[in-house]
Amino acid sequence: MAKQNRPEQQQSQAPDALNCEVRLVDLNIVRKVQPEILPMPEAQRMAEFFGVLADPNRLRLLSALANQELCVCDLAAGLKMGDSAVSHQLRILRAMRLVKYRKEGRNVYYSLADGHVINLYREVVDHLQETGSSSMGVE
């Protein structure tokens, strides 16, 4: 895959050892890859989604829900957080459709919104475990 006989090239020096030593842009590859690049509005929306997950308390909350649905009272007690703090985080997670709820009698039960959320969570656990983390608490 060394770059030789390329149809269109631009050339300049790059100083970083982890960059290409010589700047050769293959416009055929660039044209092929451009339609696959996330448009900026979608990238911003996805970044916002990840921003919601970039909070340890919200992640602990999702981990509690990874294997079962829980009512707010049990969730707060399990996490040793106040009800209002848990409610606040659940509101943010609901807005990003990461969790859903159902009412039953006097209780409100929360669970992960869909299979993607649990898959997402497990992919990250696996990735971090393989790159040197300890147990992440998912069965």
Place this chain on the structure above:
Amino acid sequence: MAKQNRPEQQQSQAPDALNCEVRLVDLNIVRKVQPEILPMPEAQRMAEFFGVLADPNRLRLLSALANQELCVCDLAAGLKMGDSAVSHQLRILRAMRLVKYRKEGRNVYYSLADGHVINLYREVVDHLQETGSSSMGVE
């Protein structure tokens, strides 16, 4: 699953309509769920990981690599970003082991670090599409 005949209960009022109307903590459930909750150090590490993904330019960069490896020159040209900006983001993505690289001749080729990264990316694309987004550019 209405809470009745629970062995150990605490009780107080909760004002939010999406909270339980009556605060009933089931200590059996709490004891069962606590070992499954992410310990804070892991939650912080995972939050840091998601923080790296909470950036639209880094996500666009990952989307470019989702279907093929690319050298830094082609990546920068495809994203219409400067080489040094791309290098900076690649350094952050490398630190979180989201991308890996290999040198061949004078070029440095980047690709996604492992299958978890592409699975993670696709789970989020699917989640956002199902919750009302347009095309996210993954084949």
